[in-house]
Amino acid sequence: MIATKLIPRTASAQEQPLLVKTILAQSLNYEPQREIVYRDLFRMNYVEFNQRVRRLANLLTSSGVKPGDTVAVFDWDSHRYLECFFAIPCLGAILHTINVRLSPAQILYCMNHAEDKVVVIHEDFLPLLDAIKSQLTTVETFILVSDKVYQNQEVVIPDGFVGEYESLLNTASDQYDFPDFDENTWATTFYTTGTTGNPKGVYFSHRQLFMHTMGLVTYICGYEAVAFHSTHDVYMPITPLFHVHAWGFPLLATMLSARQVYPGRYEPEMLLKLLLKEKVTLSHCVPTILTMLVNSPVARQVDLSRWKVIIGGSALTKGLAKAALELGIQIYAGYGLSETAPILSLTYLNDTERALPIDEQVEFRTRAGRIAPFIDIQLQDDDGQPVPHDGHSLGELTARGFWLTQGYYKETERGEELWRNGWLHTGDVAAITPDNWVIIADRTKDVIKSGGEWVSSLAIENCLSQIEGVAESAVVGFPDEKWGERPHALVVLKPEYAGKVTAETIKTALQGQISSGDINKWYVPDRIVLVGEIPKTSVGKIDKKKIRAEMKALIFS
Template identity: 40%
Template sequence: MGYYNYNLTVDKLLDYGSTVYSSKEIVYRDRRRYTFSKFRERVEAFAQSLLKIGVKPGDKVAVVDWDTDVYMTAYYAVPMIGAVLHTVNVRYPPEVMLKTVLHAEDKWAIVRDEFTPLLEKGKAFLGGLKGVITYSDEREKVKTSFPTHDFWELQESGERLPPQEIKEDMQATVFYTSGTTGEPKGIWFTHRDLVLHSMSVALTTSKPPLRSSQDDNFMILVPMFHVHQWGFPYVTMLVGANYVLPGRYDPAMEIELMRKEHVTFSAMVPTILYMILSHPNASKYPEVFKGWKVMIGGSALPTELAYAARKMGINIAVGYGMSETAPVLTVAYYTPEVEKLPEEDRFLQQIKTGVPIPLSQVRVVDEKGNDVPRDEKTVGEIVARAPWLTRSYYKDPERTEKLWKDSWLHTGDLAVVDKYGYIRIVDRDKDAIKSGGEFIPSLILEDIISTHPKVGEVAIVGMKDEKWGERPVAFIVPKGDLKEEEIRQFLLTKVEEGKLQKWWIPDRFVFVKEFPKTSTNKIDKKALRNQLSSG
């Protein structure tokens, strides 16, 4: 037989976790729970059923769901048969969601019952779908006009999955990020990418101050549609930690799950942390927060929020990455030098952007590509290399070339470096507003507002916000008499039409006679931001 060429594929992670940590559990709210070994059986049964209904290697399988055990099953079952998992962003407007499904050329879709009406609305454009797999928590049959299979029947009728010839360089996932432009960009990763990223994150989070281990109970409050939930559905199998899935996010439910399931480790954007700590139930159960370990990413962590968390006994470390990097590049874990510092100095290091995780090369460079000095003053752009970064934007060579300029992935994020090598982001070289860890694409918003008959010119910029990180502000040059309430009502009708999300609507509207312009006659958004900061 000879040498066996071992491929790094996601089924190996499941095999390890279910073998070594067989009694550990995956918990979905107060509805369902499985041991790792039982979860593996259900994954394999579902994967076998997917093959039987006609899912083929290379087929894109969309998932439209909240953070559930069904989604967790798809995270493994779909790539394990050589198909590609498309995690659809359910926070996009329906029109944009449909665009991503069409661009990805999805052949199948796994859809929670409450999302089937969205699918029906787009049916005229979804002729490429071979079939839809639906489910409800109550196990009732879901009505839809698409060729339909019931998830529970597929999961229970399947047999043990025979060995599959899956290669580590096969595409495993795809998802879309609006990022800095109006049109979503497709980003994809291979099995090898996911495995190496998971191993590095598992190793990194085991370091102080997070110290994740098999004694932890994970509840990751990053949507499963968002960059592989930062890799934690795979990391949990390596660490051997119980995994709690909250479904649709609700602070009261999350606090209750923390209390009931003894959650000790989470990852989230600052806004989610703010919403939990400011919820009335937080003061009722202060004991659930003591010793809670939280990895923060997605947007800058306000210092006041960091101190408020520490006061409640929460141990925080900031991480950094982007959709194109799978996503983790850095985490503010303790290096030997920092671990020796006084407690207050250590804490200030924990809430910086951090240092590279294993196998990740991260630099901050000037315009000539030279590393900036470690003076915490000189600003440069973050560039990166790692064995799990996306190779290209899906079907978009032009933006790919810009992303990989000079063979380094360019993040567009501006940062400084301190004497210990810790990076701290100081600005984003982007026009999109990041609110609650999610991008609000300014170009889409500007385009919609510009269609109002009384709007001459419009520019959207971000304003700092204690709760959400950033919120949009609309600067408008009106044509005639335009009132704020009039434009708000106009945008609400666009929400009803599915052209934008309600939370994208700007918090403020500023009416001006003219815009400041750059030397190339473009609207100078930097000057508009300065106007906001100066009041």
Template identity: 50%
Template sequence: MPVQLIETTPSAYSYPLLIKHLLHTPLAHAPDQEIVYRDSVRYTYRTLQQRIGRLANALAALGVEPGHTVAMMDWDSHRYLECFFAVPMMGAVLQTVNVRLTAEQMLYTLNHARADVVLVNSEFFPLLQAMAERLESVKTFVLIHGDHENPEKMQAPVPFAGEYEELLAAAATDYDFPDFDENAKATTFYTTGTTGLPKGVYFSHRQLVMHTMGAATGLGTAPVQGRLHRDDVYMPITPMFHVHAWGLPYVATMLGLKQVYPGRYQPEVLLRLKARERVTFSHCVPTILHMLLNHALARETDLSGWKVMIGGSALPQAMAVAALEKGIDVFTGYGMSETCPILSVAHLPTAKLQAPLAEQAALRARTGLPLPLVDLRIVDAEMRPQPHDGQAVGELVVRSPWLTQGYLKDPASAEELWGGGYLHTADIGNIDANGSIQITDRIKDVIKTGGEWTSSLQLEDIIGQHPAVHEVAVIGVRDEKWGERPLALVVLKPEMDGQVTEHAIRNHAAHLAETLGVSRYGVLMQVSFVKTLARTSIGKINKRFMRENLEAAKAAQP
């Protein structure tokens, strides 16, 4: 017998899950709430609604139609937030351009996505100059005046159809945003892979609305720690070009929160905005948190009560302790570009809120519990589920309503991503009896020594607890006897430079490895002191680049 479909009254409204519907609640509950950009802009949600309408009218006057792609090149700003809504609400596609890519990579993404219109901050004129003559599909450019002292003196590399604020000022506030299929493409952007060309991922209106609801539920139902609620003040410290700033601007807007946009990330600006605007909720990669914790202004800034979700890379336990000591409610969120991105959050059980900081840090640094509607499991190479006992290890694979359904114009890679009907994260880890996930490494970063797997993340956590260590990355290097050996690339704290030996770091690691039950082959680790660690365009540690550099250096030796 077939399932029974519901009967629909002819006059009933089917309510498609479209981005425009996220605006209903804030306009009803918090129309006078503020949206702030650095020191220069402050307006209400009522004004946001008007500016979204103005932007849509201005783009329509420039020829933008449903199905067209509008690319955005800007720092985190109120303008970006307006584009998050206006462009997809028109039925067009918003391409969030990674402005930290090289000009050649950026050119590839714009041509591959077939961008029709590009909105560009004048600060990126040098990049635009390098691309302009080779852009294949762009018909129109819109100028955004950056934060220059004399923007009129900037030499424009292309003809502009107008300047953003002037176009909005001349446009009407009312725009009739239509209903259409909720599976329509809303956004696209490109992964920041460490090898090969960037891959285009894309998300529909339905997926973005579902992710917004899932993230709001997961973050908002925590009893105390890490809870996101209507009285919070939100400031992203993850680029809006990267997975919609983890989707949190959509969540913040739906909830009607005060929002603060910092522009280009400068530690003194971020810390001053945190203090002046009383920011209570942010998210960033460990590199940014590390930068803020070690900035001179942090010593005189009250950071207590600041909830900071960390993602993109593993949260080192030593960094978590340092943040907790300053009163920061730090915790992990997990996801990837292909997952929209949030899949899980590491909220503490209420009973652990008074535990010693080191014990809390270990829990806050876990991968955490899946959000509602996320089916996350660990499997072996044949896709067989592994037990949730906290010991069995496998690859994390996932299903949820907001995962990218493919890679743009790359069906072969998309099929590999979705092998067996689950999205493959390429992360390995375990799940305990309470459903809490712990990633132990990336598949490509795990080190096989003497036939036994050694987690680079565990070794990094151990070395990071040495008081002289500023940063560390552990990679596997080839070894004739052992197959691979761990190599720790260590950046010392400035005052400890030259004061600590490689032998001291190895002894520290060997002692803790034995205590914590890490693979015995971890003691074969080599240590090399470096000045900096290689990173991707979004601040992740780039281990592939490090390995390739070391291999190239060895090959060049006589």
């Protein structure tokens, strides 16, 4: 370490910690009259929002929540969830966002492992809670959430609950002075599932959430990667708030006092209704959700040219990007992990690329984006040595930055493996261009080695997406005596192409791409199976673990 000269500290000077409450405070400074909307049921401005956050802080305190305690939240994407995003960490407590799509056994493990003390839960998830409630070891208090209060319907409070969220909030004071504390204080936790073992507890500090928000401000508002302007943009997440803090955008939108719209349970009709009525301009989602919306008959009857959509969670294919662009949707790709809070890269078109015709922009928009500000990325080979960023050499993508998690809760060894050699290992194989574009080739476990060639399953899926009639696909590799491994594909057709497109016509189309020089012969799957749907994980990603198991039974039975 080099010798440096430190600034002398004045005894009376105070160093302000980087806390979530600082983000909240900004929401009242410039546009406090702007609204936060929940479906067609509720709306409030930022003055009311701040009051409700403080009421929630008082409610939780009176329920026994102390600094360091963990509060679990089960809810659809709502204004209430946004209030929990701020009230819980600002108390010095820990927000545990529950993935409601996990199995009851997995949720039970996560809640006991996180040592949840208080549970805020929407009544839609009560059957899930009932299945595990008797086995919870640390929970002391339950608070019910219900939309019926906005519809003048009776709310039934289950046994053991202290009451209903809105009623309790209305009786709490709207005055609360959030304290200062160390910026490295634990703020949030959630659990990420892997291919083996129990879910892993990822955690983030106030400092990390603050710095991630500053990174988004720099890239999205400063460099205008997605050009989010609080004066005329309207934000609506279509990524669950339990999924990596909805990629950090609720914190960003709140800091900017931007108009926000929360859709609750994802229903195509409600999403489109809110999109049009509230004039939504910025959303983010996994490809599955965008595919559903793009294929909706209503989508071709309305003007979507103001809508900017960031795709993450799974690769954005050229076929889906073209379909979205044809509808006027401005499409972008982002990349990151649960462990990275999550933003590592995001589409940024420079002046030259922005001037290209839309068809030529697709190549750039379907990459994983350019490396985000304040993030260092290095490609490494199997020996941990750097791989050149020349646009074609492949290596495992490793990262460092201000907002990356330090490890996994109560799992020191797995955290050390994540951070071996001082870099966070993503498990993704990628190339990086000299001008900082990230091109994900595959997960390390999904790359297919066939005939001595490395074949990317994502590249094959990209080729399949451009074939007429193909709505969605997933490719996995299986052992082959002659070639080492060969790709096999599941394909979902667009409804109007059922019976018109077959596995053979798809292979023929791929052969045509070989003839034109777009791909090589190793990219044509040995087997193409047409299916009604492709298995997905709890957060909407393609579940290749399940696909391998199902196709293995099909191929080798």
